[in-house]
Amino acid sequence: MIEFNKVSYSYDKNSGNAVDELSMSIEQNEWIALIGHNGSGKSTLAKLMNGLLLPTSGTISVDGLSLSEDTYWEIRKKVGMVFQNPENQFVGTTVMDDVAFGLENLGVPREEMVKRVSAALKEVDMYSFKDQAPNRLSGGQKQRVAIAGILAIMPEVIIFDEASTMLDPNGKQELLETIKGLRKTKKMTIVYITHDLSEAAYADRIIVMNEGRQWMSGKPREVFQYQNELSEIGLEIPLISSIYAGMNEHGVKLEKEPLHMKELVDQLWKLSSKM
Amino acid sequence: MNQSFIIGQYVPKESPVHALDARTKLVIVFFYVLVTFSAETLSSYLILFLFAAFGAVMSRVHPLFIVKGLRPIWFIIILTFILHLFIQRQGEVLFSIFGYAIYDQAVIQAAIISSRLFLLILMTTLLTLTTTPISITDAVETLLKPLKSLKLPIHELALMMSISLRFIPTLIEETDKISKAQASRGIDFRTGKWRDRLKAIFALLIPLFISAFKRAEDLAMAMEARGYRGDYGRTKFRELKFTSLDLIVFLIFIIIVIGFFYFNG
Numbered sequence: 001m002i003e004f005n006k007v008s009y010s011y012d013k014n015s016g017n018a019v020d021e022l023s024m025s026i027e028q029n030e031w032i033a034l035i036g037h038n039g040s041g042k043s044t045l046a047k048l049m050n051g052l053l054l055p056t057s058g059t060i061s062v063d064g065l066s067l068s069e070d071t072y073w074e075i076r077k078k079v080g081m082v083f084q085n086p087e088n089q090f091v092g093t094t095v096m097d098d099v100a101f102g103l104e105n106l107g108v109p110r111e112e113m114v115k116r117v118s119a120a121l122k123e124v125d126m127y128s129f130k131d132q133a134p135n136r137l138s139g140g141q142k143q144r145v146a147i148a149g150i151l152a153i154m155p156e157v158i159i160f161d162e163a164s165t166m167l168d169p170n171g172k173q174e175l176l177e178t179i180k181g182l183r184k185t186k187k188m189t190i191v192y193i194t195h196d197l198s199e200a201a202y203a204d205r206i207i208v209m210n211e212g213r214q215w216m217s218g219k220p221r222e223v224f225q226y227q228n229e230l231s232e233i234g235l236e237i238p239l240i241s242s243i244y245a246g247m248n249e250h251g252v253k254l255e256k257e258p259l260h261m262k263e264l265v266d267q268l269w270k271l272s273s274k275m
Numbered sequence: 276m277n278q279s280f281i282i283g284q285y286v287p288k289e290s291p292v293h294a295l296d297a298r299t300k301l302v303i304v305f306f307y308v309l310v311t312f313s314a315e316t317l318s319s320y321l322i323l324f325l326f327a328a329f330g331a332v333m334s335r336v337h338p339l340f341i342v343k344g345l346r347p348i349w350f351i352i353i354l355t356f357i358l359h360l361f362i363q364r365q366g367e368v369l370f371s372i373f374g375y376a377i378y379d380q381a382v383i384q385a386a387i388i389s390s391r392l393f394l395l396i397l398m399t400t401l402l403t404l405t406t407t408p409i410s411i412t413d414a415v416e417t418l419l420k421p422l423k424s425l426k427l428p429i430h431e432l433a434l435m436m437s438i439s440l441r442f443i444p445t446l447i448e449e450t451d452k453i454s455k456a457q458a459s460r461g462i463d464f465r466t467g468k469w470r471d472r473l474k475a476i477f478a479l480l481i482p483l484f485i486s487a488f489k490r491a492e493d494l495a496m497a498m499e500a501r502g503y504r505g506d507y508g509r510t511k512f513r514e515l516k517f518t519s520l521d522l523i524v525f526l527i528f529i530i531i532v533i534g535f536f537y538f539n540g
Contacts, residue, residue: 052500076500083496087490089493089494091498106502110511117512150501153502
């Protein structure tokens, strides 16, 4: 779906590359978690994916379309993006107006727009809020409206650029549930950028970024085994994984490494019933 | 923010005036204002007043709201009345106060000017009470569309207006937060010399501006990511509908204007 070929990007000629000779590919319908500490180049990577930035060198292609100044409008139709601050990406005066904003930009006829706006709002379960002003919504709700705004455009990829960072725990859960729901009903590639490893655990594959390069890539279970290495590049292992590692050290073996609290609890119960 | 916050003074109601197309209301208010400035006779004023009163009644907005809308300008109306009373020195002397003569022409002039003011404000208040700011923005955009051929950035102006409306509550909330944060650091906004208070305001304004710029930057990025490229190939979601009701109101207004000029001599 998205191919990076030796992509470099620097914000400033004198400073180093924010993204450095990066090659990678993201498959269709894959849920990727992109993790890395601040300044690892993960947000730059996201902005390169939908042409908000153009690479200094190397090539990027999305759905077979090579990214350039002539194609980024096309690519933005394929790649939607949810940003960090829920407040600052809300353009419309009401929920409906905001969802329609992207469609207005694409010149979709009005009758079609009305249909797509309602469908997208139902998808994220925000239809009953359609006439509300943004200041009446919680952070999580605003992010769901932002997702609806992107769904209405019917893209192939949605990038979440630290979309959960400014949300409270409930909002985070709301956001993750919405993404999970989408994955059930739609074919959609998800790129989820975060520095919270427990959120990354939900992905099909984790890509760890460090100093503008791909540092590691693999299934959450595989990646979480490199605890010490991850802490060295400034990534905090989720509590569940460190419990698992600690138990291992003391000779208590679980069947497999748990990813979520529920898995851990289930396995602990099993273990205690065996004892 | 807990208290309900309504931008402008829009009062949601289901009335024929609310149902009117914002363009209709805007055009009528515009021409009403023009016509009012040429009013000279008593009967022409009466006609104008009847039209405004009819509008006010049909809007089903509680009269208290209208009076509230007029509140800031009562003072100006009364002041104009009194000034005209003393400054005009034409016609016959009616009576005198503290040895200062009041002329009959002055009384008439004062009455004319202050009722003119009153009618203007009444009509514009009626417009803002019955129309959401966003519909007014849309109406302005469509009405000024012809000016696009003169390379005037009408779409951009309208977008700026609607984004400002969208961010007013956000910025109010932010102001509230910053002023509390600064007050907790010992800045005093409420007491002291006006000069110190003015200085204290800077502690509020500077963070507010910085964050507003940050917001603007984020918003621009988000808009671009969603394919915003100015007016190019854009359609509109919000729709202004011109119905038969609008036609009827226009006809009534034209009759009123004809009647006005007939009685105005």
